[in-house]
Amino acid sequence: MASGGIARSRLAEERKTWRRSHPHGFVAKPETLPDGSVNLLVWKCVVPGKEGTDWEGGYFPLTLNFPEDYPSNPPVCKFPAGFFHVNVYPTGAVCLSILSSAWKASITVSQILIGIQELLDNPNPASPAQDPCCRLYKKNKHAYKDRVRQQAKQYPSLL
Secondary structure: OOHHHHHHHHHHHHHHHHHHOOOOOOEEEEEEOOOOOEEEEEEEEEEEOOOOOOOOOOEEEEEEEOOOOOOOOOOEEEOOOOOOOOOEOOOOEEOOHHHOOOOOOOOOHHHHHHHHHHHHHOOOOOOOOOHHHHHHHHHOHHHHHHHHHHHHHHOOOOO
């Protein structure tokens, strides 16, 4: 089986597993193309802000772009460009160890999304992806948290 076949097979299984059981408030589904077919290599997701955090109330859109050699290599996970977070590049790409150096083929879509939700309220300033954001986080946490709460209001639930 070609590597793309392995990726699609694994992602089809991930989709079945997700439909049976997934974390509350999260959304993850493969992209539907204009002709009605499904692209298993691109998933449109929503990561809810965790209760009791400054991110609460936000439902953040995230795209997972899986490579043809998945699960040998991780997906690229992207919020909208300009997303405000210490570990999110200006392009929206997420900087998280489980998506790079700590990647294991056994990591599931659910684990990726939960890891990203955890990252939201627990940024890693030792690995910043946005300098201005990181500086604000380190020098004025109150202003940083205000900015996070503003961003959460920009992404209300669609339900």
